[in-house]
Amino acid sequence: MIVSLNAFFWLLGILLFVIGGIIVSDRAHPKRFLAGGFWIVYGVIFLAGDRLPTDVVGVLVIAMAVVAGIGGVVGAKPNMPSEDARRTSAKRLGNTLFLPALTIPLVTVVGTLLAPRLVFGGVALIDPKNATLASFGIGCVVALIFACVLTRDSAQQSVKEARRLVDALSWAVVLPQLLGMLGLVFADAGVGKAVAHLITAYIDLDYRLLAVAVYCAGMAIFTIIMGNGFAAFPVMTGGVAVPVLIGVFHGNPAPIAAIGMFSGYCGTLLTPMAANYNIVPAALLELPNKYGVIRAQVPTAIALLIVNIVLLNAFM
Template sequence: MSFFTDPEVLLGTKLLEIVYILIGLVSFNTGIKNALDEKNPSRLGTAIFWCSLGIVLAFGRWIPPIINGILIIVMTIPAILNKVKSGEQDEPTEKEMAQAYNEIGMKIFIPALAMGVSAIIFAIFTDLGALVGVSFGVLIAMVILRIYSERNSLKVFLDDSERFLSLVGPLSMLPMLLASLGAIFTEAGVGEVIAQIVGNIIPEGNVNIGIVVYALGMMLFTMIMGNAFAAITVMTVGIGGPFVLKYGANPALVGMLALTCGYCGTLLTPMAANFNIVPVAILDMEDEMGVIKNQVIPSLFLIVFQIAYMIMFK
């Protein structure tokens, strides 16, 4: 309890830790439920994966780093061996879904909108941060859904959380792992290496060519990393800073658009699992690359527009 009573720890950090504890408990619930599910073909592996993840998320702050590392390694073993499966799912029938739609209609989008609005309000008007805002928005969404129907009990929310996590499986960890990889790349000096390589290609002082290479680098590196937030640190250190910002380009404009250039890469890579692979699993699509194929043309149009915009208004 010393962490929560420490006056030097910001309130936002304390609240965020509570959120991680709750997320960890949800993951642990997923592991226990699958362990008890006799229809799950890989009960043990599934339980090990989700329970290990739950322990790290909920209590990682207080567990020695070596233990956290061991738990993460243990967690990856069933995922590597393809032993994380989904068990029996109590999914609503088409009739039940049609009935629910007739009762709620387009109001179903209000809970989702509440989460986004809450995140914006917390980010702009408080010091607690957008992540705390999203979490508060989830609570608001739960209340709204409860108002819609008394059938939406806490058990329903837990069961649907387990169903969604089981459906996505280990892919749910990919965004976090890729973001960590970006930090590792930055610490390892990958940005400096890229700067040395690019320095032999870009004419010194040519900001326009620097912008083109920076934007395309963000797109390509995001395709590799699967995460624009992981890519922008490395690309800004390696290209954006020394070849664009150094010569007077507007850092707010260039930085904002560089991130959206990375999002163009997000549209084109299976590494962005939460965008391009998870929908395939949820919708039972036959073509695993179906989402990406439909995003190729928009992505190319966007990258060209954003490069032109940066050059014009830099």
């Protein structure tokens, strides 16, 4: 039996469906039917999106956007243990609380490296086409089990905590997926070719360092605009990396893609569009300035972008 991405899509869909049901049944929630319905619809898309007609999925996504747009996705007051109970638990567990989180990347790396060898009876245990993502999903499940054992708590409590986190993050949970799809839409619409035409018309890309700088800076700028490096990648890679860095300078696609994405992440540090990274944490921490996280990240983002340009020029 192959461990594929579909298994984790179904698992996530079930979790979202349960969370939506919990919210709908919460009479203390200010907008339980709108908020609960939002997450139930999102769960249905994960559970049956590949089986539903594309028009139906489109209508469901538009319905989610409307609910979010009218302020229907709001959180309720979290039902949490007392502060004394939380302090006692934190003191008992200490830094071991970090172990479940560290389990995820560990299992992901091990699973990715071992995936080609995990073959039984001619059948791969982990989907070879999506070994990294499938291993990441396995890592999340292993980490959940580890966390329950470590904290001596139940899977039911983990669902309650997932509901609390979803309430806190609100519709921003959906942003990465939607913005990632936006990148594919831009690619199909030929935005990459338009960007390539504009850049080559006004900038002389005959110099490799300049071309590298344009690509890395463009990745960061488009990520700032769209809030997601995955959305920026097909635009800048199709517009600059493939025709210029690879086509003209015969660059190695592997470092170009890797460092290009890393340059996009520099833009992630600088944009409120990446709400779940930069705006939501400020709200959760009750910072006086909602852009405080972004301001703190500016020096790091600029320094890393410069380093990426140097690295890509050296190793591509």
